[in-house]
Amino acid sequence: xxxxxxxxxxxxxxxxxxxxxxxxxxxxxxxxxxxxxxxxxxxxxxxxxxxxxxxxxxxxxxxxxxxxxxxxxxxxxxxxxxxxxxxxxxxxxxxxxxxxxxxxxxxxxxxxxxxxxxxxxxxxxxxxxxxxxxxxxxxxxxxxxxxxxxxxxxxxxxxxxxxxxxxxxxxxxxxxxxxxxxxxxxxxxxxxxxxxxxxxxxxxxxxxxxxxxxxxxxxxxxxxxxxxxxxxxxxxxxxxxxxxxxxxxxxxxxxxxxxxxxxxxxxxxxxxxxxxxxxxxxxxxxxxxxxxxxxxxxxxxxxxxxxxxxxxxxxxxxxxxxxxxxxxxxxxxxxxxxxxxxxxxxxxxx
Numbered sequence: 001x002x003x004x005x006x007x008x009x010x011x012x013x014x015x016x017x018x019x020x021x022x023x024x025x026x027x028x029x030x031x032x033x034x035x036x037x038x039x040x041x042x043x044x045x046x047x048x049x050x051x052x053x054x055x056x057x058x059x060x061x062x063x064x065x066x067x068x069x070x071x072x073x074x075x076x077x078x079x080x081x082x083x084x085x086x087x088x089x090x091x092x093x094x095x096x097x098x099x100x101x102x103x104x105x106x107x108x109x110x111x112x113x114x115x116x117x118x119x120x121x122x123x124x125x126x127x128x129x130x131x132x133x134x135x136x137x138x139x140x141x142x143x144x145x146x147x148x149x150x151x152x153x154x155x156x157x158x159x160x161x162x163x164x165x166x167x168x169x170x171x172x173x174x175x176x177x178x179x180x181x182x183x184x185x186x187x188x189x190x191x192x193x194x195x196x197x198x199x200x201x202x203x204x205x206x207x208x209x210x211x212x213x214x215x216x217x218x219x220x221x222x223x224x225x226x227x228x229x230x231x232x233x234x235x236x237x238x239x240x241x242x243x244x245x246x247x248x249x250x251x252x253x254x255x256x257x258x259x260x261x262x263x264x265x266x267x268x269x270x271x272x273x274x275x276x277x278x279x280x281x282x283x284x285x286x287x288x289x290x291x292x293x294x295x296x297x298x299x300x301x302x303x304x305x306x307x308x309x310x311x312x313x314x315x316x317x318x319x320x321x322x323x324x325x326x327x328x329x330x331x332x333x334x335x336x337x338x339x340x341x342x343x344x345x346x347x348x349x350x
Contacts, residue, residue, distance in 0.1 A: 001257065001258040001259065002020070002090060002217050002220045002221070002256075002257065002258040003220075003255065003256075003257040003258070004016060004220060004221065004224035004225075004255065004256050004257075005224065005251070005252065005254065005255050005256075006223075006224050006225070006226070006242075006245075006246070006251040006254050006255075006256070007224065007225060007251070008225065008226065008239070008246060012225075013221075013225040013227060016221060016224070016225075017137070017221060019089060020088065020089055020090060020217055020218070020221055021087060021088060021089070021133075021136065021137050021140060022087075022089060023133040024133075025086065025087055025130060025133070025136065026086070027130045027131075029086060030082075030083060030086060030126070030130055033079045033082065033083070033126065034123065034126050034127060034130065036079070037076070037079065037121070037122045037123035037126055038123045040070065040071060040075075040121075040122070040123070041121040041122065041123040041124070043070065044070040044071070044121065045121075048066065048070055051063065052120060053067055053105055053106035053108075053109035053110065053120055053121075054109060054110070054117075054120045055109065055110060055111070055112045055113075055114075055116075055117045055120075056110065057106065057109070057110045058110065059103070059104065059106040059107055059110055063104075063106045064103050064104040064106055064107065065104075066106075067104040067105045067106035067107075068104045068105075070105075071104070071105035071121070071122055073099065073102060073104060073105065076099070076105055076122050077099045079122070079126065080097070080099055080122075080126070081097070081099070083126060083129065083130075084097065084140065084143075087129070087136055087140060088140065088217070090217035090258065091217075092144050092216050092217065092218060093215050093216055093284055097143050097144060098111065098142070098143040098146060099143070105122060109121075112125075112142075113138060113139075113142045113230055115134070115135055115138045116128065116135060116138070116139060116142075125139075137229060138229060138230050139230075140218065141218060141222070141228065141229050141230040142230040142231075144216060144218045144219075145187065145216075145218060145219065145222065145228070145230070147231065147234075150186065150187045150189070150228070150234065154189045154192075154193060154237065154238070154241040155189075155190075155193055156189075156190065156277070156278075156313060157190075157277060157311045157313065157342065157343055157344070158342075159311075159341075159342025159343045159344075160275075160277070160309055160311050160341060160342045160343060160344060161193070161197065161342075162342060163309065163341045163342050163346065164194070164197060164273070164309070165197065165201070167273065167307060168197070168198070168201045168203075169201075176203070176207040176208070177206075177207050177208055177209055178198060178203055178207060178208040178209070178272055178273070179208070179209050179269070179270070179271045179272050179273075179303070180194055180198075180208065180209070180210045180211070180271060180272065180273045180274070180275075181210075181211050181212075181213065181271040181273070181274045181275070181301065182194060182210065182211065182212045182213070182274075182275045182277075183213050183261055183274055183275065183276040183279070183298060184213070184214060184261065184276055184277065184278060184279035185212030185213060185214050185219070185223060185256065186214060186219055186223075186278065187219055187222050187223055187228070187238070188212050188219070188222065188223025188224070188226070188256060189238065189241060190212075190275060190277060191210060191211075191212035191223060191254065191256070192226070192241060192242040192245050192254075193241070194210055194273075194275065195208070195210050195245045195250055195251075195253075195254055196241075196244050196245060198210070199244065199245070199248065199250060205248055205249060205250035205252070205253050206253065208253055209253055210253065210254045210255075211254070211255050211256070211257065211271075212254070212255070212256040212257075213256075213257055213258075213259035213261070214256070214258065214259070215258065215259065215260050215261070215284065216258070217258050220256050220257065220258050223256045224256045226238045226239045226241075226242045261276075261279075261285070261294045261297055261298070262285075262290060262293055262294060262297070263297075264297050264300065264301070268300075268301070269301070270301060270302065270303035270306070271301055271302060271303060271306060272302075272303050272305070272306045272307070273306060273307050273309075274298050274301060274302060274306065274307070274308045274309070275309050275310075276294070276298055276308065276309070276310045277309075277310065277311045277312060277344070278311075278312050278313075279294070279310075279312070280294065280295075280310060280312065280322055280327065281312070281322040282312070288322075291322055291330065292330055292333075295308075295327075295330045295331060295334050296333075296334045298334075299331070299334035299335055299336055299347070299349060302336075302349040303349070304349060304350070305348070305349065305350075306348075306349045307346060307347070307348055307349075308331070308336060308346065308347040308349070309341050309344060309345070309346045309347075310327060310341075310344050310345050310346075311341070311342065311343045311344025311345075312344065313343060324344075324345055327344075327345045328345055331345065331347035334347070335349065335350075336348060336349055337349075337350060
């Protein structure tokens, strides 16, 4: 399992990325799949009329239908899943990947990033990914960390932030350290935001410890280095957001790790504040039994008097699949006293 402290040193970032996505990829196991895609692409080029899938194309139902005839996702998707497993030293969770929600190959091709814009068939894309390590890394981040997950404001839950401010104001002065967990931290923006909030409240860097946990190793690396290799504009905004944390050396008191919230870590550390945003009911944790297990595990990680906050405002999460009153009931069954917490739900461990 990956475990990184934050660093903006390019050398450190590159070294860690090499551990995650090795620059050398053995092409031999991928050749059979590539040959199959080449035959499909040749048949499509010979008989399929335009418009052909390409970045920027707005696929109509007819284009989706035509694309499925020539490049059925039931055939193409497993090929790129196998490629992803071969390219990564630490596999990403099954829910990750642009192919998961695509309606057709045309839907995938229409969203390709600039570096891959010429890869208008599955064969061209796979051939480029096998041959070019930069394109391979760009693709893996683009596929696993789509803009719909991370393209908005850095502070996604301002009402929840207000709740945390009030919690800090009520906290007895000098009661340190403040131990915080950003469970399901994603790209780490909220983790840095929490550290910023603690600094603004007057907590010294040595007076807190903030951890960000995510099951996705790509997110662990991106969070630790405030980096988005597939989206330079996002990376610039991300680093500006994280700058106050690095300015005073507070990043030494942050860490990011790969962790599965369905399984408690062996050390069983306790936290005074836990955030769990954008997860319950989302693409990874969406079954009632799994949601209950995550809530129970997070409640177990809370110190007495600690607070658990959960909210969701993107990717159709538990606002649709697990309403507030159901989350509150789960908090109660886990031994927490639920309360309204801005745009989400809060629970106090007595």
